[in-house]
Each structure stands twice: as structure tokens, then as C-alpha cells.
Amino acid sequence: xxxxxxxxxxxxxxxxxxxxxxxxxxxxxxxxxxxxxxxxxxxxxxxxxxxxxxxxxxxxxxxxxxxxxxxxxxxxxxxxxxxxxxxxxxxxxxxxxxxxxxxxxxxxxxxxxxxxxxxxxxxxxxxxxxxxxxxxxxxxxxxxxxxxxxxxxxxxxxxxxxxxxxxxxxxxxxxxxxxxxxxxxxxxxxxxxxxxxxxxxxxxxxxxxxxxxxxxxxxxxxxxxxxxxxxxxxxxxxxxxxxxxxxxxxxxxxxxxxxxxxxxxxxxxxxxxxxxxxxxxxxxxxxxxxxxxxxxxxxxxxxxxxxxxxxxxxxxxxxxxxxxxxxxxxxxxxxxxxxxxxxxxxxxxxxxxxxxxxxxxxxxxxxxxxxxxxxxxxxxxxxxxxxxxxxxxxxxxxxxxxxxxxxx
Amino acid sequence: xxxxxxxxxxxxxxxxxxxxxxxxxxxxxxxxxxxxxxxxxxxxxxxxxxxxxxxxxxxxxxxxxxxxxxxxxxxxxxxxxxxxxxxxxxxxxxxxxxxxxxxxxxxxx
Amino acid sequence: xxxxxxxxxxxxxxxxxxxxxxxxxxxxxxxxxxxxxxxxxxxxxxxxxxxxxxxxxxxxxxxxxxxxxxxxxxxxxxxxxxxxxxxxxxxxxxxxxxxxxxxxxx
Numbered sequence: 001x002x003x004x005x006x007x008x009x010x011x012x013x014x015x016x017x018x019x020x021x022x023x024x025x026x027x028x029x030x031x032x033x034x035x036x037x038x039x040x041x042x043x044x045x046x047x048x049x050x051x052x053x054x055x056x057x058x059x060x061x062x063x064x065x066x067x068x069x070x071x072x073x074x075x076x077x078x079x080x081x082x083x084x085x086x087x088x089x090x091x092x093x094x095x096x097x098x099x100x101x102x103x104x105x106x107x108x109x110x111x112x113x114x115x116x117x118x119x120x121x122x123x124x125x126x127x128x129x130x131x132x133x134x135x136x137x138x139x140x141x142x143x144x145x146x147x148x149x150x151x152x153x154x155x156x157x158x159x160x161x162x163x164x165x166x167x168x169x170x171x172x173x174x175x176x177x178x179x180x181x182x183x184x185x186x187x188x189x190x191x192x193x194x195x196x197x198x199x200x201x202x203x204x205x206x207x208x209x210x211x212x213x214x215x216x217x218x219x220x221x222x223x224x225x226x227x228x229x230x231x232x233x234x235x236x237x238x239x240x241x242x243x244x245x246x247x248x249x250x251x252x253x254x255x256x257x258x259x260x261x262x263x264x265x266x267x268x269x270x271x272x273x274x275x276x277x278x279x280x281x282x283x284x285x286x287x288x289x290x291x292x293x294x295x296x297x298x299x300x301x302x303x304x305x306x307x308x309x310x311x312x313x314x315x316x317x318x319x320x321x322x323x324x325x326x327x328x329x330x331x332x333x334x335x336x337x338x339x340x341x342x343x344x345x346x347x348x349x350x351x352x353x354x355x356x357x358x359x360x361x362x363x364x365x366x367x368x369x370x371x372x373x374x375x376x377x378x379x380x381x382x383x384x385x386x387x388x389x390x391x392x393x394x395x396x397x398x399x400x401x402x403x404x405x406x407x408x
Numbered sequence: 409x410x411x412x413x414x415x416x417x418x419x420x421x422x423x424x425x426x427x428x429x430x431x432x433x434x435x436x437x438x439x440x441x442x443x444x445x446x447x448x449x450x451x452x453x454x455x456x457x458x459x460x461x462x463x464x465x466x467x468x469x470x471x472x473x474x475x476x477x478x479x480x481x482x483x484x485x486x487x488x489x490x491x492x493x494x495x496x497x498x499x500x501x502x503x504x505x506x507x508x509x510x511x512x513x514x515x516x517x
Numbered sequence: 518x519x520x521x522x523x524x525x526x527x528x529x530x531x532x533x534x535x536x537x538x539x540x541x542x543x544x545x546x547x548x549x550x551x552x553x554x555x556x557x558x559x560x561x562x563x564x565x566x567x568x569x570x571x572x573x574x575x576x577x578x579x580x581x582x583x584x585x586x587x588x589x590x591x592x593x594x595x596x597x598x599x600x601x602x603x604x605x606x607x608x609x610x611x612x613x614x615x616x617x618x619x620x621x622x623x
Contacts, residue, residue, distance in 0.1 A: 065540075072538045072551060074462050077587040080538070302540050302551030302580075313547070362462055365471040380472045409562070410579060410593075411532055411555040412586055432531040435575065439526020446575040448557065452531060461534075491572040498563040499592075505568075 007221055011229075013138055014222040016145025016277075018230020019237075020285030021101030022094070022192035022346040024278065025339055027234055028258040029407075030185050031241025032250060033177065036168035039235055041186045045193025046231035048386045050223050052357050055364040055379060056199045057219040060206035063369040067203045068299035070369075071359045083355045084300045090345070090352045091197050091292050096328045097345040098286035099125065100338025104255045105279045114338060122329035125286045129321055134208045134307035141284025147277025151236035154265035160243045168242065180404040187397050188343065188407070191350030193234070194390070199356055200292040204299070208308050213373060240265075253339060293324040343407065351397045353390040361387060414497065419453045419489070422506040428455035430502060434488060450490040451502065452513050454483050486513040532575075541578065553587065554579035 030038045060066055065073075068087075072080035102124075103117035128137055173182040211219065240261035241252070250257055255278070262274045291307070298305035298317040305317040332338065361383045364375045375383065417430045432452035437444045464479040493508035530536065532555060541549045556577040560566060586592050 069540055069551075076533070077538060077553065077584055081588045300551070302548055304548040359462075361472065362464075362475065366469050368469075375471065384472050384474055409557045409559050409573065410583065411537070411557065412583065412592065414557075415533065432533045434529060434531050435536075437524060437526050437528045437530075438574075444524060444526055448572040448574070449529060492568075494566060496563065496565050497560060 007218055009139060009143075010218055010222045011226040012146060013142030014226020015229045015233065016142040016148070016281065017138070017284050017288075018227055019145065019148055019233050019281045020192075020195070020288075021097050021104075021282045021338075021342050022195060022349070023234045024101070024237060024255070024258055024282070025252065025342045026185070026188050026192045026346050027237035028241045028245070029252045029343070030189060031238035032245035032252050032257070034174060034182060034185065035242045035246050036165065036238065037171050037173070038182070038186055038189055039169055039238060040171055041189040042193055042231060042235050042238070044389065045190045046228055046234075047382075048190075048389065049194045049198060050227050051379065051382045051386055052194070052360060053199060053202050053227065054220060054223045055375065055383065056203040056360050057206055057211070057223065058216055058373055059360065059364050059369065060203040061211035061215050061219060062213050062371065062373045063363075064207060065363075065369065066207050066295060066299050067200050067356065067360065068296045069302075070363045071356075072300050074359045074362055080300060084296060086352055087196060087200075087355055088293060088296055090348045091200070091289055091296065092324055092328060093341065093345045093348055094195060094197055095286065095289040095293060095324060096331050096336075097338060097342040098282055098289050099325075099328050100332050100336075100341055101255075101282040102279070102286055103332070104338055105275065105282055108255045108259060108278075109275055115333065115335065118332045119329055121283075121286070122325050124283070125290050126322060126325050128287060129290050129307075130311060130318065134205070137287055138205065138284075141280045141287065144280030145277055145284055147273040147275070148233045148236075148281055150262050150266065150270045150274040150277060151233060151240050154262040154270060155236055155239050155243070157265035157270075158240070158243050158261065160239075165239070165242070178404060180400055181407050183396065184347070184400040184404040184407045187350045187393050187400055188346045190389075190393050191348070191353070191397075192346040193231070194353055195346070195349045196352050196356040197289050197292040197349075199360065200295050201288040204291070204295040204306070208306055210308070216373070290321050290325060294318065294321040347397050347401060347406075350393045352394070354387070354394050357387065357390055409497075413499065414451070414502070417497075417499075418501045419451070420501055420503045421508070422495070422504060424503075427504075428453040428486075431461075431483075431486065448491050450488045450511070451494065452486060452488055454486040456483060456485065487511060488513045536578075541580075550580040552578050553581065553584035 027042070056067060059070065068084065071083055074080075075083060099118065099121050100114065102121035103114035106112070106117040106121070107114045173179050206215070206219065209215075237258065241258070244250075244261035244264055245252070245257060250260070252258060259271065259274055259278075263271050266273075294317040295305060297303075297320045298314070301316075303316045304314045306314055311318045332341075361375075361380075363369055364383075365380065367374055411433060414430050414433060418426050419428050419430060421427050430451050431454045434449040434452060435446040436449045437446050461479055461483055462475075464476050464483075470476050487510040489504060489508055490511065493505050494502060495505040496503045536555070537552055539552050541552060543549050555575050556579055557573040558576050560570070560573055582593060
């Protein structure tokens with residue numbers, strides 16, 4: 001029974017932890033401008049993250065090696081360092097977006113400027129990362145993140161014209177939008193769904209929780225049940241925006257537009273659930289990106305890392321995270337718009353995707369690490385298909401950003 | 409001498425023609441002493457690319473087929489030169505003795 | 518302590534492929550560093566090697582500044598003005614075991 005409970009807990013955590021500020025903002029923006037014409041990208045991204053998270057989780061469980069340890073082993077010191085610098089900076093950008101997101105959620109509730117919330121959010125993340133137990137922080141944010149179900153419930157409460165919604169699912173570029181803008185947001189949505197930190201965190205988290213080959217079953221359930229259900233939450237955000245924001249041509253410039261459809265549908269109670277869900281999801285993602293900044297650097301240099309060690313036994317790991325948080329807070333205090341930071345972070349994530357995913361694909365085929373747990377044919381076929389998609393998204397991202405004027 | 413002094417150096421045949429670059433050093437553990445000693449067996453030389461094989465030089469790593477094929481192709485023609493056939497080493501080059509041997513660079517493990 | 522099969526005598530392995538950039542653990546399994554380079558016993562530098570010379574052996578695993586030379590190129594300052602290069606400016610580590618690779622040297 002307790003085993004079943006653990007399984008259910010893991011899945012629920014995966015669902016609630018799936019959505020972050022990137023998903024919240026990008027899905028709402030896309031829904032408000034393109035309707036459901038880009039839902040296929042989210043579905044593609046969710047399948048992609050399932051394929052690769054499953055590989056990374058299996059590598060962590062079987063070989064006990066986390067992602068960046070593998071990247072340095074396979075790519076060597078120089079290419080590994082280039083990968084580290086790019087991955088760390090993009091993760092830092094995502095960290096800024098998440099901490100800014102926490103501040104935006106508090107602004108939504110209190111009306112007080114995010115600039116006042118940013119240092120507090122940064123401090124909160126630091127305290128939790130330093131003091132809280134790994135499983136506690138993961139489970140608490142994951143379960144409370146389930147409040148985001150308010151988006152899914154709101155769809156039904158809004159009584160949409162289902163036939164009209166269904167027609168919208170056919171991918172097409174609205175006449176009012178430039179094709180480059182459509183594809184720019186397609187890359188952004190894909191980046192938001194497959195953000196590299198999810199893999200750093202997932203595989204390092206597996207080692208934090210001392211996975212072994214026996215944990216593969218549980219890990220698979222989390223990935224193949226939890227992530228797709230999390231993806232449904234993600235799509236629900238876009239559907240809500242399509243029903244309410246698109247017809248009125250409301251642009252998403254803060255979280256209040258993201259929340260508007262839910263408030264319109266379910267009033268105060270739905271809003272309460274939503275706020276708890278958003279706060280937990282975004283704060284959880286802030287924790288995950290912060291941990292990822294420590295994981296990547298410590299794993300490259302071979303330092304001791306992990307929440308399972310006392311901070312004194314992993315001092316450099318904690319120092320990196322503290323430094324990352326300070327930088328993120330300073331960047332945000334310059335007054336940059338957290339929504340804009342988020343939009344850039346998902347596109348840059350798309351650029352960085354191959355850096356993370358190619359080494360995972362290689363190592364999960366290596367019997368030297370994996371023994372009999374190497375990839376099967378299906379994993380490899382899907383892995384290669386997504387590798388091509390990832391490469392295309394990565395290469396197209398910058399040109400699309402320039403041509404579309406970053407989606408203007 | 410450290411490993412980096414040898415890695416990526418140009419390899420010249422006895423007549424001074426460049427035949428490739430050092431991409432790895434093969435070692436053998438000798439068990440006479442405890443702890444054992446790792447002694448250099450020879451230099452792995454690639455005539456084409458000094459870039460990483462990403463592990464695909466090993467014969468048991470063949471998947472995904474597309475990646476393995478691509479990386480093997482980039483490094484086709486790699487060979488092992490036994491240490492006894494090395495004549496001279498300096499900062500940039502490794503010169504081989506007349507009549508040097510080209511042995512299989514296939515995965516030792 | 519008995520030897521792990523990965524460090525049995527007669528095992529042949531490639532330095533870059535199977536030793537470089539591997540995690541080094543202390544006897545309690547605590548990560549120490551990653552292998553950034555190897556120190557080999559000296560050979561005459563820039564002059565012909567005697568035909569019957571013994572092949573060099575690995576004398577230490579290196580970490581520290583030597584990593585910078587692998588990332589950015591260049592080489593560490595020489596220990597002395599003579600032909601052979603020293604590795605004293607890289608910190609050498611003598612771990613008792615690495616995760617799965619032979620690391621017993623010296």
C-alpha cells in the first residue's frame with residue numbers, strides 16, 4: 001500500500017511540477033494570439049521530454065552518473081566546458097524568469113510592485129535550498145502545484161463552443177500574424193516544454209533520491225503518466241487564453257491576463273486555487289533551476305554536490321547556488337520585465353537543447369555504463385527523431401528571433 | 409611529461425610527412441607491484457580528425473546506428489603505433505622510427 | 518582491500534577514453550575532483566629516444582590548473598629550463614579508487 005502511495009505521490013508531483021513560468025506565459029501568449037494552432041507543438045514537446053527524461057532517469061538510476069558528469073566524460077574538458085558555460089548561462093536566465101515569476105504571483109495577489117518581492121523571493125529560494133529536505137521541497141511544491149488544475153476546470157466552466165475549439169486545433173497561421181512569428185512561438189513553446197533544466201534536475205534528483213535499477217519502474221510511471229498530465233495543464237492554459245483573451249484581443253503583459261480566464265470562469269474560489277498552484281509551480285521551478293545551477297557546475301568539476309549531503313560537505317555546490325541567486329536578483333532589480341525575460345528564456349532553452357540531449361542519447365546506448373539497461377529500438381528511434389527536431393529548433397531559433405523581431 | 413604534451417600532436421613518418429594526430433594514449437596495467445603501474449603501450453593516431461569520438465571508438469557501442477556511423481566515419485583509418493616505434497617527441501610533433509607498425513586501434517577493453 | 522576487476526593486471530585501456538575527465542572519489546565514496554590530466558614519467562624531450570628505452574608509466578593523476586590548458590590551450594610553465602616538462606604546477610591526486618576505472622598509479 002505504501003508503495004502504491006509512493007507511486008501516486010511521485011506521479012502527482014510530476015504533474016504539479018511540470019508547469020513553470022515559461023509554460024504559463026508562453027502558453028497564454030500563444031493562446032491569446034494564435035488560438036489552438038500551436039497545441040501540436042506542446043504535444044510534440046511533451047513527447048520529447050518523456051523520451052529524453054526517461055533516458056536520463058535510466059542513466060542516473062543504473063550508472064549513478066548525473067547529466068553533467070556524463071557530458072564532461074563524453075565531450076572532454078574543452079567541449080564540455082563550452083557546453084557548461086552555455087548551459088549555465090541559459091539556466092541562469094531561466095532562474096531569473098522563475099524568481100521574477102514568483103514576484104509576479106505575489107504582485108497578482110497583493111498589487112505590490114514585483115521589485116519589492118524579488119529580493120524576498122530570492123531569499124526564500126536560498127533558505128529552502130539550504131535548509132529543506134530534498135523530498136520535502138519536491139513533494140510540497142509538486143502537490144500544491146496541482147492547484148493549476150483550475151485552468152482545466154475553468155475550460156468547462158466557460159462553456160466554450162466545443163466545435164469551434166476543435167476546428168482551431170488544425171495548425172494554421174492566422175492572417176493577422178507573420179509566419180515567422182508563428183514559428184518563433186513554436187520554437188518557444190517547444191523550448192518551454194523541453195527546458196534543459198528539467199533533465200539536469202530530474203537526473204540529479206534521481207541520484208539525490210538514491211535511485212537504483214529497481215527504481216526504473218517508478219521513474220517510468222512518473223515520466224509517462226505524470227508528464228503528459230502536466231502537459232494537459234499546460235495546454236489548458238492555452239485553451240483558456242483562446243476562449244477569453246483571443247476574441248477580445250487582450251495581450252498578455254503580466255500574470256493577471258494569464259489568470260483572467262480562470263477568474264472569469266470560477267470567481268474567487270478558482271482564483272484562490274490558481275494562485276496557490278501558480279505560486280507553488282513557479283517557486284518549485286525556481287528551486288529546481290537554482291539546484292540545477294549548482295548541479296551542472298559541481299558535476300563538471302567533480303565536486304561533491306547534492307542535498308543528500310550536509311551543506312558543509314558540499315560547500316562549493318551551495319556557494320554556486322548562492323552566487324547564482326545573487327546574480328539573478330541583481331539582474332531582476334534592474335527593472336527588466338520578468339515576462340520578457342521568460343519569453344527569451346524559453347527561446348534560448350530551445351537553442352541549448354542539443355547540448356543536453358545528445359550526450360544523454362549516446363550514454364544511454366553505452367553498455368559500459370548501462371549494462372543490459374541500454375536503450376531499446378523504440379527509444380533510439382524516437383531519440384533520433386527528436387534529435388532532428390531539437391536540432392532544427394535550435395538552429396532556427398536565432399534567425400526566427402531576428403526575422404520576427406522576437407515575436408512582435 | 410604530462411598527457412597534454414602528447415595529445416593532439418602531429419605524427420610524422422620517418423620521411424617527415426604528416427600522417428595524423430595523436431588522439432589517445434593506450435595504457436596497460438602491470439601487476440608486478442601493488443598498486444599496479446599503468447605503462448604506455450602506444451599512441452592512437454587518427455589521420456583525419458582530432459575531434460572527440462564521443463566514445464564511439466569502442467566496438468561495443470554501435471547505437472544509435474546513425475550517430476555511430478557518422479562518428480566512426482569521421483575517424484576512419486585510425487591506428488595504434490607501439491611506443492617502441494616512437495623516435496622523438498617534442499612540443500608539437502611525434503616522429504616515428506623507420507619501419508614503424510600500424511596496429512589495430514580497436515577497442516582494447 | 519582486494520583489487521577491483523577494473524584494475525586487474527593486464528588490463529589495457531585508453532587514457533582519454535577511459536580515464537580522463539572521470540569522477541575521482543575518496544575511500545568513503547565522496548567526490549574529490551575529476552581527472553584533468555595524467556603525469557607520465559619523463560622521457561628525453563626533443564631528442565632521439567634510445568631504441569631499447571622503457572615506455573613511460575603514469576605517475577600521477579592531475580587536477581587543478583592543468584584543466585585550464587585543456588580548455589583554453591597553451592601549456593603550464595616549465596618546472597625548469599631543461600628539456601623535460603614537469604607537472605608540478607598541476608596538483609596531483611592519489612585517489613584510492615575512481616568510480617569504475619583504474620586509477621591506482623605509482
